[in-house]
Amino acid sequence: MRKVRCNFCGSDHFEERRTEYLYSHKGQYLLVPNTPVEVCLNCGMVYYEAAVLKRIEQRFFAIYRNEQEPDRYVQMPEAAYA
Ligand SMILES: [Zn+2]
Numbered sequence: 536m537r538k539v540r541c542n543f544c545g546s547d548h549f550e551e552r553r554t555e556y557l558y559s560h561k562g563q564y565l566l567v568p569n570t571p572v573e574v575c576l577n578c579g580m581v582y583y584e585a586a587v588l589k590r591i592e593q594r595f596f597a598i599y600r601n602e603q604e605p606d607r608y609v610q611m612p613e614a615a616y617a
Contacts, residue, residue: 546577554581558591565595566609 540547556570570591573582597603 541575541578541580543580544575544578546575548576549573549582550576556583556591558595560595563595563599564611565591565598565605567591567594 541549550573552572552574553569554572556567556572558565558567571584571587573584574580575582594603598605
């Protein structure tokens with residue numbers, strides 16, 4: 536998962552974090568808490584590993600084909616005061 540250089544700013548300082556990822560496909564959504572990402576400490580660019588995104592995508596389609604149950608449902612929308 537380690538990146539050599541940030542594509543955006545060229546920095547090689549990264550930190551592994553967990554974030555909430557919202558997968559969307561044709562107006563349907565899957566919210567994935569605790570998605571592992573790498574964040575560039577210099578510019579804040581977030582990098583997702585291809586294997587992670589693939590797994591989220593597979594889960595999304597399994598849920599919408601009723602092959603899997605989601606862990607829970609959340610009500611949308613949510614808006615943070617910014
Ligand atoms: Zn960067």
